[in-house]
Amino acid sequence: MASSLALPHASELKGVWRLLDKHQQCDVSLTDQPLPEGSIWSLNGDNDCLAYMFGEVPAGWRPTPDGLTITDEQGSSLAFFAHEPDGWFARFADGRELVMKPNKTNQKNE
Numbered sequence: 001m002a003s004s005l006a007l008p009h010a011s012e013l014k015g016v017w018r019l020l021d022k023h024q025q026c027d028v029s030l031t032d033q034p035l036p037e038g039s040i041w042s043l044n045g046d047n048d049c050l051a052y053m054f055g056e057v058p059a060g061w062r063p064t065p066d067g068l069t070i071t072d073e074q075g076s077s078l079a080f081f082a083h084e085p086d087g088w089f090a091r092f093a094d095g096r097e098l099v100m101k102p103n104k105t106n107q108k109n110e
Contacts, residue, residue, distance in 0.1 A: 005065035010041045013063055016103045019053055021096065035060045037075045053098060054078045
């Protein structure tokens with residue numbers, strides 16, 4: 001019998017996360033406050049750092065069964081972070097890699 005991954009609720013992943021690449025890091029707050037679009041949740045952080053990381057300032061995020069997606073205001077994907085044993089990783093076609101890790105206070109996300 002096949003098993004499927006469960007879709008986590010935003011409340012399970014909300015909190016402050018550390019976003020890193022090889023050159024910079026910043027804190028990102030994933031909230032459980034929905035955006036007007038309806039299926040994405042608001043995201044907050046240092047706009048300059050977020051624009052550097054994603055090429056534009058993301059507005060939201062949504063959980064997926066195997067990770068989480070960072071989105072613009074309309075819900076279009078800017079990056080998908082796969083949940084792996086060492087963290088949450090987004091890999092881009094140009095070779096860049098971003099890592100998200102929950103802050104230590106987000107015990108349930110580790």
